[in-house]
Amino acid sequence: MKTEIRSHCPISYTLDLLGDKWSLLILRDILFKSKNSYQDFLDSEERIATNILASRLKKLVEQDFLIKKxxxxxxxxxxxxxxxxxxxxxxxxxxxxxxxxxxxQHTAVPKDFLLKMETDKLQFVEHTQAQQKSLLNSNDSYSD
Amino acid sequence: MKTEIRSHCPISYTLDLLGDKWSLLILRDILFKSKNSYQDFLDSEERIATNILASRLKKLVEQDFLIKKxxxxxxxxxxxxxxxxxxxxxxxxxxxxxxxxxxxQHTAVPKDFLLKMETDKLQFVEHTQAQQKSLLNSNDSYSD
DNA sequence: AACCTTTACTTGTTTTTTGCAAGTAAAAAC
DNA sequence: GTTTTTACTTGCAAAAAACAAGTAAAGGTT
Incomplete structure (x- = not known):
C-alpha cells in the first residue's frame, strides 16, 4: 500500500497519511479506549470490515504509528x-x-466531562500521553 | 448528498462530516490561506477535480460550514x-x-515559524479565529 | 487424539467514491 | 458580437470501501 503525498503542506500531509474513513478511528480505540487487539477493533460500534481493518493495521504498522507485539x-x-x-x-x-x-446534538460526551476537558485541556492531553508512553515502555521486553 | 453518521463518538462524528479526501483542504484554504472562490480552490497545489470541488462546496454550505455569497x-x-x-x-x-x-521530513513549514506557533499556540489560534470572524461580519450585508 | 473455538486474517464480488476529460451556460470584457 | 472568465455538469474509467464467505493455525475441551 503506497500513500500518495499530494503536497508538503502539513495539513495535507497529515490527511494523506490518516485522512481515510478508518485510520483515525483505530487510533482513537488505542489512544482513548484502551483497545489493543484485532478483535477489540472489530467490536467497536462503527463496524469496520475485516479486510479494511487488516489493511489499515498493516499500513499503520508500516508507517510507524503502531507497534505490533x-x-x-x-x-x-x-x-x-x-x-x-x-x-x-x-x-x-x-x-x-x-x-x-x-x-x-446527540453526542455521547457528557456536558460536564466536556467542560472539564476544555478547561483542563493540557492536563488531559498530557495525562493521556503519559498513559500511552508507559503502556509502550512496559511492553518493551516482548518480542515482535 | 447524505452523510451517514456511524456513531455519536465525537471523533467518529467529526470524521463522518469531514473525513474525506478534500473537505478539510478546502477549509484550510479558507481558514489559513485567505482563499475564497471556486477558482482559488482549483488553483491549490493538491489539484482537486472540478466535480469533486463543486460537490464538496455544496455539502459544506448545506452543513453550515461555509456561507456562500x-x-x-x-x-x-x-x-x-x-x-x-x-x-x-x-x-x-x-x-x-x-x-x-x-x-x-520535507515539510513546507519553516522551523522557526513552527517553533513560534507551538510556543504561542493559543495566540495563533485566537488571532486566526478573530480574522475569520471579522471577514464573516464585514460581508454580512452582501446578499445570498 | 479428535473436535470445537478463538484469533487473525484472505479472497471474490458488489457498491460507492474519486478522478479525468469534456462540455455547458451565463456574465463580463474587449 | 466575439472572446474570456467563472462556475459549474455530464459521462465514463479507475480506485477504494463494503459485504459475504472462507482459510489456517493455536488453544481449549472431551
Whole structure:
C-alpha cells in the first residue's frame, strides 16, 4: 500500500497519511479506549470490515504509528500499541473530541466531562500521553 | 448528498462530516490561506477535480460550514466564507499543522515559524479565529 | 487424539467514491 | 458580437470501501 503525498503542506500531509474513513478511528480505540487487539477493533460500534481493518493495521504498522507485539500469554493473539508518532496525535484528536461534542446534538460526551476537558485541556492531553508512553515502555521486553 | 453518521463518538462524528479526501483542504484554504472562490480552490497545489470541488462546496454550505455569497463587484463570482462551525475547527487544524510539520521530513513549514506557533499556540489560534470572524461580519450585508 | 473455538486474517464480488476529460451556460470584457 | 472568465455538469474509467464467505493455525475441551 503506497500513500500518495499530494503536497508538503502539513495539513495535507497529515490527511494523506490518516485522512481515510478508518485510520483515525483505530487510533482513537488505542489512544482513548484502551483497545489493543484485532478483535477489540472489530467490536467497536462503527463496524469496520475485516479486510479494511487488516489493511489499515498493516499500513499503520508500516508507517510507524503502531507497534505490533505478540501476546506473551497467547501465541495466536497480537497487541497493537501506539508509537510516538501516534501519541503525538493526541492533541489533534482531543480538539476533534471537543469539536465533535460541541456540534453533535446527540453526542455521547457528557456536558460536564466536556467542560472539564476544555478547561483542563493540557492536563488531559498530557495525562493521556503519559498513559500511552508507559503502556509502550512496559511492553518493551516482548518480542515482535 | 447524505452523510451517514456511524456513531455519536465525537471523533467518529467529526470524521463522518469531514473525513474525506478534500473537505478539510478546502477549509484550510479558507481558514489559513485567505482563499475564497471556486477558482482559488482549483488553483491549490493538491489539484482537486472540478466535480469533486463543486460537490464538496455544496455539502459544506448545506452543513453550515461555509456561507456562500455573491461578489458584489462581479455578479458571476461567488465567495465562500467560514461559518462559526468552520472557525471552531481552527484549533484542531492547528494541531494538524504542528503534527504534520513535525513528522514530514520535507515539510513546507519553516522551523522557526513552527517553533513560534507551538510556543504561542493559543495566540495563533485566537488571532486566526478573530480574522475569520471579522471577514464573516464585514460581508454580512452582501446578499445570498 | 479428535473436535470445537478463538484469533487473525484472505479472497471474490458488489457498491460507492474519486478522478479525468469534456462540455455547458451565463456574465463580463474587449 | 466575439472572446474570456467563472462556475459549474455530464459521462465514463479507475480506485477504494463494503459485504459475504472462507482459510489456517493455536488453544481449549472431551
Amino acid at each position: 505478540r501476546n506473551p500469554n497467547n501465541k495466536k493473539q497480537f497487541f497493537y500499541f501506539a508509537a510516538p508518532k501516534a501519541i503525538e496525535l493526541i492533541p489533534a484528536l482531543t480538539e476533534f473530541i471537543i469539536w465533535g461534542a460541541k456540534f453533535d | 455573491r461578489n458584489p463587484n462581479n455578479k458571476k463570482q461567488f465567495f465562500y466564507f467560514a461559518a462559526p462551525k468552520a472557525i471552531e475547527l481552527i484549533p484542531a487544524l492547528t494541531e494538524f499543522i504542528i503534527w504534520g510539520a513535525k513528522f514530514d
